Amino acid sequence: MTTATCSGAIGSEAAGAAFKDTWTLVTLQDIWADIGPISSRSKERIGYPTQKPLALLERIIKASSNEGDVVLDPFCGCATALAAAETLNRQWIGIDLSSLAVQLVLSRLQKAADDGALLASGWLPEVHHRTQTPRRTDVGKLPPYKTHRHTLYGQQEGHCAGCKHHFALRNLTVDHIVAKSKGGTDHIDNLQLLCGACNSMKGTISQAAFHAKLTKQGLR
């Protein structure tokens, strides 16, 4: 990717012609120092602790997508990436754990519209807010999940995926890493073998919470 810098100024058409000659293309380096952090007095600042500069997200989106593409931000926070995507005429999907996130997204887009930044669409987009757990639709019809027992036993070399103790196959049961009630699939990537004690500890909690529990109890 390149960025342009210019040492001249446009004062007239003639100056404009000269101006063309003064452009130099500079290849962006690994460290981008030309976009500074948002200052405490910046109009852009909305008070969100991890807010990134809009110019930074605009550059990333421009470098990696075309108009009409879909930008996905699975941790959309204060919606800087979504505002940048909207400004650049991309479709977008934002995901956030916080139930308040949608209000933040809407107010951020409203602010961008008020500032005249939404030049591409020119108006506030219609935002669809979904609260259902997303489900994968790309895995097709899957075999019964228990048929993966032997494969999982091989992958885990006979160890429980929780406490790591070795067990005979008959003592391990197939568990969904993301519970089916929370959108998990029967795909082998979402399966693990657990011993009885670990299986009852896991229940439907997340894998991260399960590991935290095991660590707290000194079992991992």
Ligand SMILES: [Zn+2]
């Ligand atoms: Zn175990």
